[in-house]
């Protein structure tokens with residue numbers, strides 16, 4: 001795999017994507033680097049600017065859109081922007097590692113289109129929409145309305161599964177991590 005490559009990991013919300021990304025980064029810190037996205041959402045407890053995200057004001061984010069600084073950006077949730085900065089991909093390439101992007105399905109489709117032949121995409125699929133609903137319910141973070149909205153969004157996102165290079169069905173997190181690892185190590 002050459003340095004122009006990008007690893008994209010995408011999934012409907014609640015499919016276990018972030019856990020898999022963390023696992024891969026932990027296993028291969030010399031080969032892979034997390035692509036830190038920019039966002040206008042507020043930092044959550046324990047999150048650090050420049051490590052988890054680049055937390056930007058809406059004004060700064062919009063300026064960067066105008067100045068073409070993003071390789072992709074999306075309004076992932078109502079009113080909140082998320083995007084991958086060109087400068088971030090360059091920063092990682094300078095370290096000789098491969099950027100790993102944890103992004104939503106639309107953003108992933110954009111990156112694939114923008115870097116045809118030099119990106120590898122993994123779609124993490126929940127076992128079923130019903131199972132996803134149960135996982136989101138057991139997190140206890142959703143109201144009935146926001147839960148339904150996430151389930152609807154997930155069903156829509158699932159319809160894009162065949163646009164990605166690899167599909168990993170997350171029936172079991174440890175197995176899904178190993179499957180992702182096999183795909184990624186095949187690229188080194």
Ligand code: 5GP
Nearest residue numbers: 037038073074076082083084102103104107
């Ligand atoms: P959270 O707010 O929970 O950190 O992330 C919400 C969603 O935004 C997740 O699905 C995450 O993968 C996605 N996301 C994070 N960064 C980016 C980005 O740079 N671009 C896009 N399109 N989505 C992103």
